[in-house]
Amino acid sequence: MMREWTILGAGALGCTFAALLTEQKRPVSLMLSDRRRRHFHPAFEFIALNERRRLVSPHYRFAEQAADIECLLVMTKAYQVLPALGSLRGLPREVPVILLHNGMGIAEDVAKLLPHNPLLAGVTSHGALREGNSQVRHTGKGETWLGPVNEKGKAFSHLTKPLASALGHAGWSEDILSLQRRKLAINAVINPLTACHNIYNGQLSEPRFADVVEQLSQEVHTVLSALGETETLEQYRRRLNSVIELTATNYSSMHQDLAHGRPTEIDYITGYLLKHAGELPVPVCQQLYQEVKKHEGQV
Known part of the structure; x- marks a missing residue:
């Protein structure tokens, strides 16, 4: 059974990952903050590297639906990570949480906030740019790497396979740090x-x-x-x-x-x-x- 990817952070890169995953027929949902609840577009235009344009209509989730999350990909700004995760009341303990944000120094605090969840971190060199409220451009293709932050995270190296099919590359590193x-x-x-x-x-x-x-x-x-x-x-x-x-x-x-x-x-x-x-x-x-x-x- 295919695991649904929930992307927390509907910025340019989060939307790009959503578009690339949906193109491979992977179940995807975008989790939006409360402030965007009343004014979000049901679809966004995705401009691929080859300039091909298509409308992407992901499933949307909000914080109160955290119990339904199967796999959480955190792609917010670094300073938004802890507040956003703290709002997810009822996030199941077995759900893998992947931190894919810029900068460092947050994983330790996330481990304290979510002590029972499998925790992973990642880096990506894909580029994306928001060109309007409902338009996102993929500006560069790159490598993506995931690796474990805690012991439970080590059991989720298989998550790189669906990411690789969507992104072109996704690898596993035991030394993600x-x-x-x-x-x-x-x-x-x-x-x-x-x-x-x-x-x-x-x-x-x-x-x-x-x-x-x-x-x-x-x-x-x-x-x-x-x-x-x-x-x-x-x-x-x-x-x-x-x-x-x-x-x-x-x-x-x-x-x-x-x-x-x-x-x-x-x-x-x-x-x-x-x-x-x-x-x-x-x-x-x-x-x-x-x-x-x-x-x-x-x-």
Whole structure:
């Protein structure tokens, strides 16, 4: 019997995953917040990578229907994860919960909130953009990885198979923490710089940003190495430059958040690094953190 995927977080990426899963005839529901209960569209237009357009009509759920969830994919903003999960009264203990959000530092709190549920984390390099209230564009195809956060989560590696058929790739890693750190390393450079300077990702390759990218990547690598990351600085910078090149025409999620007056995930990206830096000097990280906070109007 096919397990229904409930996606918590109907943003651009959550809607893209819903569209790709429904295309493979997988049962999917989108869980909406109470504030969207009165003004949501029964269908949204999905624009695929090949520009093909189609209407997607997922099943919608709300928090009071948590008892019906079979598999929960959490794709909210990082700062929304705990409040959203806390509203799901009656979520069955056996339901696997997959955290697929930007940033780090939340899984520990989720484990306390849901001590009996199988808990997994994931990373994805798919890109998506909301182009209107009911229009979502898939902007980039990438890899998706899942892995266990707690002991019960280890029994759910089979969930990668239906995801792989829908997304093109989905793998399993027993060391998902390392993959999360490596994604954080990319986001900690691209997101705050593009947000503060109001630029596309690809503009970070311009000579005017060479010094700040070099220093920032050094700081990020130093902190993550202290946390156990084994990637060399050279390997990391090659990967960073590759992502900048591959997403050259994209706006980062943090850029989009600031541009639309929304809170950002800076506390779970740069903030995570600052929290774990200890005595390590990270002046560029600190400056960018303060700049983003200022733009958010919180400083």
